[in-house]
Amino acid sequence: MRTVAIVGVGLIGGSFGLALRQAGFPGSILGVSSPGTIEGAIRCGAIDQGVSLEEAAGTADLVFLAQPIYGIIATIEKLKPILGRHTLVTDAGSTKQVITEAARAFLPAGNFLGGHPMAGGEKRGVEAGRADLFQGRRWILDVNEANADNSTTRVLRKWIAEFGANEVVMDAATHDRLVAWASHLPQLASTALASAIQDSMPNARAVAGPGLLDMTRLALSSWDLWNDILETNKPEVAAALDGYIAKLQALRSDMGREFANGSGFAAELRK
Amino acid sequence: MRTVAIVGVGLIGGSFGLALRQAGFPGSILGVSSPGTIEGAIRCGAIDQGVSLEEAAGTADLVFLAQPIYGIIATIEKLKPILGRHTLVTDAGSTKQVITEAARAFLPAGNFLGGHPMAGGEKRGVEAGRADLFQGRRWILDVNEANADNSTTRVLRKWIAEFGANEVVMDAATHDRLVAWASHLPQLASTALASAIQDSMPNARAVAGPGLLDMTRLALSSWDLWNDILETNKPEVAAALDGYIAKLQALRSDMGREFANGSGFAAELRK
Numbered sequence: 001m002r003t004v005a006i007v008g009v010g011l012i013g014g015s016f017g018l019a020l021r022q023a024g025f026p027g028s029i030l031g032v033s034s035p036g037t038i039e040g041a042i043r044c045g046a047i048d049q050g051v052s053l054e055e056a057a058g059t060a061d062l063v064f065l066a067q068p069i070y071g072i073i074a075t076i077e078k079l080k081p082i083l084g085r086h087t088l089v090t091d092a093g094s095t096k097q098v099i100t101e102a103a104r105a106f107l108p109a110g111n112f113l114g115g116h117p118m119a120g121g122e123k124r125g126v127e128a129g130r131a132d133l134f135q136g137r138r139w140i141l142d143v144n145e146a147n148a149d150n151s152t153t154r155v156l157r158k159w160i161a162e163f164g165a166n167e168v169v170m171d172a173a174t175h176d177r178l179v180a181w182a183s184h185l186p187q188l189a190s191t192a193l194a195s196a197i198q199d200s201m202p203n204a205r206a207v208a209g210p211g212l213l214d215m216t217r218l219a220l221s222s223w224d225l226w227n228d229i230l231e232t233n234k235p236e237v238a239a240a241l242d243g244y245i246a247k248l249q250a251l252r253s254d255m256g257r258e259f260a261n262g263s264g265f266a267a268e269l270r271k
Numbered sequence: 272m273r274t275v276a277i278v279g280v281g282l283i284g285g286s287f288g289l290a291l292r293q294a295g296f297p298g299s300i301l302g303v304s305s306p307g308t309i310e311g312a313i314r315c316g317a318i319d320q321g322v323s324l325e326e327a328a329g330t331a332d333l334v335f336l337a338q339p340i341y342g343i344i345a346t347i348e349k350l351k352p353i354l355g356r357h358t359l360v361t362d363a364g365s366t367k368q369v370i371t372e373a374a375r376a377f378l379p380a381g382n383f384l385g386g387h388p389m390a391g392g393e394k395r396g397v398e399a400g401r402a403d404l405f406q407g408r409r410w411i412l413d414v415n416e417a418n419a420d421n422s423t424t425r426v427l428r429k430w431i432a433e434f435g436a437n438e439v440v441m442d443a444a445t446h447d448r449l450v451a452w453a454s455h456l457p458q459l460a461s462t463a464l465a466s467a468i469q470d471s472m473p474n475a476r477a478v479a480g481p482g483l484l485d486m487t488r489l490a491l492s493s494w495d496l497w498n499d500i501l502e503t504n505k506p507e508v509a510a511a512l513d514g515y516i517a518k519l520q521a522l523r524s525d526m527g528r529e530f531a532n533g534s535g536f537a538a539e540l541r542k
Contacts, residue, residue, distance in 0.1 A: 197452050200514045223526070247467040252512065261465070263462070
């Protein structure tokens with residue numbers, strides 16, 4: 001793997017470039033983004049130079065798509081006529097099924113490896129990028145029969161391990177079902193909590209403690225980040241919301257049982 | 272204030288003793304608890320000696336009740352025939368109305384000052400006590416016409432300020448309404464989230480990230496801590512749960528609006 005192209009050089013894309021450099025990647029790192037972003041990304045050391053998507057698709061061994069979900073899908077369609085024969089395309093989209101379907105429609109099966117580095121932060125943009133963003137975090141990869149033997153797949157997996165990330169192999173449908181509960185539902189639970197207090201009892205701020213701060217941290221996320229995620233995982237998110245609402249109703253009738261159940265899960269999660 | 276008696280020398284009671292000592296309180300600190308707890312509390316330096324409730328009530332200038340809520344209520348009833356004429360009773364109960372009603376029934380109005388230091392921790396017991404537990408935390412006090420001029424009220428308020436805590440004066444009904452939203456609802460939201468995932472999608476642990484960890488920290492709390500709290504604030508907690516469930520349902524129909532509302536509140540909370 002001599003040349004990597006990052007499409008969408010924001011927090012995740014920029015951190016990918018920084019992590020590659022810190023882990024000792026000696027090749028060339030290209031960026032595809034707006035001129036202002038490219039300038040900032042070069043200044044941060046996340047990429048070496050900006051190029052067009054055509055140039056990236058024709059010269060890179062690996063194309064890393066780190067845009068919002070619908071941006072990734074649009075890029076996959078554009079890549080169809082211009083992608084190099086051996087170039088591997090991977091992505092960082094937070095849902096995997098719609099992206100995987102787009103890849104199935106437009107790219108050869110052996111040239112696409114769906115991915116989801118489970119890392120992020122409250123700040124956005126390449127300026128917030130960090131070489132250690134992926135350290136200790138899970139990195140979901142949809143390794144399958146078609147893409148497993150691509151030589152760039154093997155090299156990418158090695159670099160992901162070098163970043164200190166924990167690779168988890170999982171297909172797109174399983175991924176989307178599990179993140180609906182582990183990521184999308186917690187986001188909605190936090191947003192709903194903050195919004196309910198804002199509407200019904202804003203004075204509760206006067207007695208807020210660390211518990212409320214923890215429970216409203218995710219609510220700081222903005223809609224433009226989440227719009228694509230929730231839109232592309234609707235049935236799973238709806239099922240998770242239903243399960244959560246039913247559980248809140250059950251809490252009223254048997255608080256003791258739910259407490260034991262909840263604290264058991266919370267403790268397991270920390271093992 | 273020469274003598275303080277702490278009834279229930281656990282995390283909060285023990286930390287009160289340690290905080291007094293660290294702030295330079297020169298008097299005597301008595302403890303009322305089981306023999307094993309008294310021994311540990313003396314070893315930690317949280318109290319000087321263990322005494323009976325009768326002795327504490329007759330000799331202390333301040334009696335600090337730091338038991339679970341129903342324990343505080345039972346102690347208030349026991350104090351009626353034995354409390355010294357000038358002794359001030361305060362408490363650390365997490366709901367204030369039922370305790371305030373008990374105090375109104377059994378103690379002279381000028382001898383009771385309801386309180387709620389909004390501090391705690393996952394670990395319990397005097398061994399987990401810390402002199403700085405109250406630092407930077409709110410300490411609700413139900414200062415009113417009857418108790419404001421008690422000389423021990425004035426001295427207690429001075430020590431609370433010395434601990435680095437932020438005094439907030441609030442009556443019992445307002446307190447219980449606000450904590451239902453700022454404290455009890457977040458607890459139930461966290462417990463319900465952990466319990467729902469445990470029941471419906473336990474494999475979601477495989478993709479858990481820091482967001483889910485934040486959102487399930489409160490779920491580690493055990494029912495025996497929360498039983499009294501929720502039992503003594505039922506109507507307010509039910510109203511908060513209703514508001515939260517309605518908001519989760521509203522999220523489905525207009526996620527964008529709720530995101531803006533939720534992130535606005537979350538940002539305000541951090542100002």
